[in-house]
Amino acid sequence: DTEVTQTPKHLVMGMTNKKSLKCEQHMGHRAMYWYKQKAKKPPELMFVYSYEKLSINESVPSRFSPECPNSSLLNLHLHALQPEDSALYLCASSRWDEAPTDTQYFGPGTRLTVL
Amino acid sequence: AQKITQTQPGMFVQEKEAVTLDCTYDTSDQSYGLFWYKQPSSGEMIFLIYQGSYDEQNATEGRYSLNFQKARKSANLVISASQLGDSAMYFCAMRESPGNQFYFGTGTSLTVIP
Numbered sequence: 001d002t003e004v005t006q007t008p009k010h011l012v013m014g015m016t017n018k019k020s021l022k023c024e025q026h027m028g029h030r031a032m033y034w035y036k037q038k039a040k041k042p043p044e045l046m047f048v049y050s051y052e053k054l055s056i057n058e059s060v061p062s063r064f065s066p067e068c069p070n071s072s073l074l075n076l077h078l079h080a081l082q083p084e085d086s087a088l089y090l091c092a093s094s095r096w097d098e099a100p101t102d103t104q105y106f107g108p109g110t111r112l113t114v115l
Numbered sequence: 116a117q118k119i120t121q122t123q124p125g126m127f128v129q130e131k132e133a134v135t136l137d138c139t140y141d142t143s144d145q146s147y148g149l150f151w152y153k154q155p156s157s158g159e160m161i162f163l164i165y166q167g168s169y170d171e172q173n174a175t176e177g178r179y180s181l182n183f184q185k186a187r188k189s190a191n192l193v194i195s196a197s198q199l200g201d202s203a204m205y206f207c208a209m210r211e212s213p214g215n216q217f218y219f220g221t222g223t224s225l226t227v228i229p
Contacts, residue, residue, distance in 0.1 A: 042206055042219035043160070088158050100148030100167055100212040106160035 003027075004107035006091050012113045013081065021076040021110045023091030031055075031096030032074040033104065034066060037088045049074060050096045081114045088112075116141050119207050119220035126225050128197045135182070136192040136223045138207035144168075146212040149190040151181065154204040154222075163205075166190055197227045 004025045013019050023032065031050045035043035048056035049068040063085075065077040074091055088111050092104040120139045128134035140149065151163045166174045166181045174181040182191040194201055207220040 040204070040222070040224070042222055045217070090158075090160060092160075098212055100146050100210055101165065102148070102210060103150060103162055103165060104217055105162060106152070109158040109160075111158065 004091055004093055004105055006089075006107035006110050008110055009108065010111045010113075012115065013078065014115050015081060015083075017081075018077070018079045020078065021089055021091075021112075023074040023076075023107055024072055025093040025105070025107075026072055027093060027105070028071075029093035029095055029105075030071060031094045032068065033092040033094075034064075034074065034076050035090040035092065036085075037090055037109075039088075043090055047076075078112075081112075083114050086112055086114045117220075118142065118218035119209050121207055121220035121223050123223045124221075126223055128194075128201075128225065128227055130199060130227055130229050131196055133193060133195045134197055134225065136194070136205050136207075136225065138190045138192065138220060140188050140190060140207075140209050140218075142188075142209065142211055144211045148210045148212070149181070149183070150208040150210070151179070151190075151192045152206045152208065153201075154206065155200075156203070160206070164192070194225075199227050199229060201225060202227045 007022045034046040037043040046060045047066040052068045063080045067075040088109045090109045091107040094104045147168045149166045153161045164176045164179045166183045178195045180193045204222045206222045209218045
């Protein structure tokens with residue numbers, strides 16, 4: 001089973017709202033990732049959690065706050081977003097064994113619109 | 116320098132024909148992995164195929180094969196017998212080892228024409 005699930009599929013929020021994106025995997029992977037993707041562009045890495053600890057933060061604004069409650073779950077808390085934050089947010093997971101075969105498996109994404 | 120280069124922003128192919136999507140990479144590591152992902156308009160990034168730098172044979176997965184030319188640092192994706200459902204964005208990616216960074220190319224938009 002190579003399934004990563006994400007909820008919600010679509011989210012519309014105002015600039016003063018607080019919302020959360022959720023991601024779950026049951027592949028026993030030890031790394032989980034958040035990416036932001038604009039239309040017709042490659043995904044941009046935002047955060048990486050390995051063994052439930054934040055290991056990479058790609059200088060993302062503090063209005064994005066990641067959380068990893070356990071090895072299967074990853075949240076992205078959103079607060080005071082800007083219209084330019086509208087994008088597809090993708091979650092991924094991988095084994096995190098530093099081998100070249102360490103494939104990232106992606107979820108279906110959340111399409112976020114900030115009004 | 117770009118780690119992954121995809122020089123074809125858009126490609127068209129007739130249904131049932133084969134198509135090659137180009138990917139070149141840049142690394143000084145001896146151990147690395149190359150990946151191809153498909154992204155339909157629905158948004159999900161679907162893993163298609165993997166090639167390791169030490170693999171002597173080209174990877175194949177059903178209608179997908181990877182034409183790996185190590186000396187040229189290219190890892191082209193070949194899709195045989197194209198189907199309408201193959202219309203999507205295709206991303207080439209690389210993972211160096213050791214290290215956990217994943218590098219994506221800019222993608223190629225493939226349209227299959229009936």
